[in-house]
Amino acid sequence: MLIFNKKADLIDHLQSLKSSSIGFVPTMGALHQGHLTLMNKAMSENDITVVSIFVNPTQFNNAEDLAKYPRTLDRDVEKIEHLSSKIVIYAPEVNDVYGDNTLSEHFDFDGIEDQMEGKFRKGHFDGVGTVLKRFFEIVKPTNAYFGEKDFQQLAIVKKLVSKYNIPVNIIGCPIHREHNGLAMSSRNERLTEENKEEATLISRTLYKVRQDFGTKSLQELVAEVSEVFANNPHFTLEYFEIANAETLLTATEIVEGEKYQAFIAVFINNVRLIDTISLN
Numbered sequence: 485m486l487i488f489n490k491k492a493d494l495i496d497h498l499q500s501l502k503s504s505s506i507g508f509v510p511t512m513g514a515l516h517q518g519h520l521t522l523m524n525k526a527m528s529e530n531d532i533t534v535v536s537i538f539v540n541p542t543q544f545n546n547a548e549d550l551a552k553y554p555r556t557l558d559r560d561v562e563k564i565e566h567l568s569s570k571i572v573i574y575a576p577e578v579n580d581v582y583g584d585n586t587l588s589e590h591f592d593f594d595g596i597e598d599q600m601e602g603k604f605r606k607g608h609f610d611g612v613g614t615v616l617k618r619f620f621e622i623v624k625p626t627n628a629y630f631g632e633k634d635f636q637q638l639a640i641v642k643k644l645v646s647k648y649n650i651p652v653n654i655i656g657c658p659i660h661r662e663h664n665g666l667a668m669s670s671r672n673e674r675l676t677e678e679n680k681e682e683a684t685l686i687s688r689t690l691y692k693v694r695q696d697f698g699t700k701s702l703q704e705l706v707a708e709v710s711e712v713f714a715n716n717p718h719f720t721l722e723y724f725e726i727a728n729a730e731t732l733l734t735a736t737e738i739v740e741g742e743k744y745q746a747f748i749a750v751f752i753n754n755v756r757l758i759d760t761i762s763l764n
């Protein structure tokens with residue numbers, strides 16, 4: 485199993501392989517089944533699969549959130565090795581990616597960056613764009629794989645590669661859920677078993693919104709979700725939005741032929757969880 489900590493060594497290795505396709509799965513570690521599914525897909529579609537494990541400091545707007553983000557490198561490596569010892573891991577330290585300048589570039593993603601996650605996590609998508617642009621330059625992947633739980637991130641990555649003409653196909657993959665409906669997330673590591681059960685309210689609420697979509701106004705649906713969480717002392721709702729699935733702009737009415745997506749961010753026991761569902 486090859487694990488590189490230095491980009492220069494990874495670049496040398498990838499060049500020596502002269503492979504015809506590289507699949508890339510960028511992660512921040514604390515790997516779960518969702519990540520492993522992305523890796524399986526990458527392996528089935530490419531000669532080589534590279535997985536990065538890097539908790540990217542520039543995409544956190546909150547120092548406590550960064551400090552508490554789960555870091556489980558040994559377990560992550562074991563999980564990957566169990567899947568396939570042919571996967572190449574890039575697990576750098578911050579200075580290998582940023583040198584002595586741990587700052588983001590500023591990006592214009594045509595306004596998508598100002599919605600939802602961008603509104604509540606200032607600078608988040610500049611950090612995501614910065615690290616992915618660097619990773620794409622290092623790995624030069626043919627295909628890169630992202631989970632649809634981070635639906636807005638997926639839209640941002642598509643903008644990034646199209647604006648900078650980065651020659652990589654961006655492939656979105658469906659959300660993986662626990663049996664009880666909780667969307668898989670590295671942050672779930674920070675939940676107690678009780679929290680994990682309570683957190684099923686998030687997906688249950690989204691399923692209910694999907695069921696009611698088209699029978700109630702969007703304003704009613706939004707108000708109902710606010711009420712569900714306001715009445716539950718375990719949660720603090722940060723946002724619930726119904727947006728156009730293409731533009732990610734908040735929808736105020738349903739227009740025939742358009743696709744809509746619901747987005748939620750909620751705190752449970754100080755852990756911030758996001759989830760999303762397609763409504764039509």
Ligand code: PAF
Pocket residue numbers: 510511512538540543612615616634637
């Ligand atoms: O989705 C994530 O885990 C991160 O945002 C990513 C894409 C690895 C960039 O740091």
